[in-house]
Amino acid sequence: MSEHDLRVGVVGAGMMGSDHAARIHQRLSGARLVAVGDPDIERAERAVDGVDGARAEADPLAVIESSDVDAVVIASPGPAHEPLLLAAVQRGIPVLCEKPLTPDPVSSLRVVQAEAARGRKLIQIGFMRRFDPEYLNLKELLDAGELGRTLLLHCAHRNPARPPGFSTEMLITDSVVHEFDTTRWLLDAEITAVSVRQQGLVASTEAGVPQIVTIETAGGVLVDVEIFVNCGFGYQVRCEAVCENGTALVGGDSGMRTHHAGRWGGGVAADFRPRFRQAFDAEFQHWVRAARSGGIDGASAWDGYAAAAACEAGVAAQRSGSRTEVTLVERPELYA
Known part of the structure; x- marks a missing residue:
């Protein structure tokens, strides 16, 4: 560490917040953890345990407003994001905010408008797939046009078991939101x-039932997403691009394979953390470098707003069984 390190505060000390606090302390260069804020002060204290000079705060806003915090990571529940983001924008400090920006497009738009009025991009949204090596390779391939025009995307988003309290709507807002981005x-x-279909074409409130989400884009490309949060075997995220002259697949379980006792096979990640650990680390390192100059390097507040609008349409389609259009306001010049 040095006196020129970015002094980072973390808001939220749950699974994501504590993981990010450890990441800042242990694996990033050019940054140091100075505070963790959570209404559950004991959780905040556990997150800073062993980190010299870092303190726990019971008031998350106190972290954002502190003079010794240069930038903030927001990893609190989505409904708490708006006032925290507005406080950070008001103070003019860079933010890395875990998705969602806010839970709905109306409040997300208020954040976008506040940032646009400030005239600087300060908010980066934690869509970590943009930093995953496989997804970066796919993006580069599609941008280069080596396979011709992209015609379709086939995606799968699978979890071994749904956590307690995981609702049908959360299939869209907590999982497919990543495919939207x-x-x-x-x-x-x-x-x-956005359109949503369920197994047997019968409406169900059971979040463990697989659903197929169809996404239409302004460029005419169709995207289908299988969302299945009760698959039983592990965590898996896949995306196949179908182009005019070929296809490309990422997330195809291409890690180590073994041959032993008459069998061959490999492992499947247990959850998102081992699968996307490298992406999270890269995302945070890019953000630290940008934040030291007062900016961001990743998904913007506008991207968070657009994802929230797609989620709203997805949940409506889920409930009605009908195709639902996504409504966006005109994009502010700041995000052009």
Whole structure:
């Protein structure tokens, strides 16, 4: 550490916040953890345990407003994000905010408008797939046009078991939200409509039932997403691009394979943390470098707003069984 390190505060000391606090302390260069804020002070204290000079705060806003915090990571529950983000924008410090930006497009738009009025991009959204080596390779391949125009994307998003309290709507807002952002990023196109179908075409409130989400884009590319949060075997995220002259697949379990006792096989990640650990580390390191200059290097507040709008349409389509259009306001010049 040095006196020129970015002094980072973390808001939220749950699974994501504590993981990010450890990441800042242990694996990043040019940054140091100075504070963790959580209404559960004991959780905050556990997150800073062993970190010299870092303190726990019971008031998350106190972290953002502290003069010794240069930048902040927001990893609190989504409904708490808006006032925290507005406080950071008001103070003019860079933010890395875990998704969602906010839980709905109306409040997300208020954050976008506040940042646009400030005239600087200060908020980066934690869509870590943009930093995953495989997804970066796919993005580079599609941008180069080596396989011709992209015609379709086939995606799968699988979890071994749904956590307690995981609702049907959360299939969209907590899981497929990543595919919404990945679609926009890979294709450089806004999402125009969303449709959702369930097993047997029968409406169900059981979040463990697989669903198929169809995404339409302004560029005419169709995207299908299998969302299955009760698959039983592990965590898996896949994306196959179908182009005019070929296909490309990422997330195809290409890690180590073994041959032993008459069998061959490999492992599947237990959850998102080992699968995307490298992406999280890269995302945070890029953000630290940008934040030291007062900016961001990743998904913007506008991207967070667009994802929230797609989620709203997705949940509506889920409930109605009908194709639902995505409504966006005109993009502010700051995000052009």
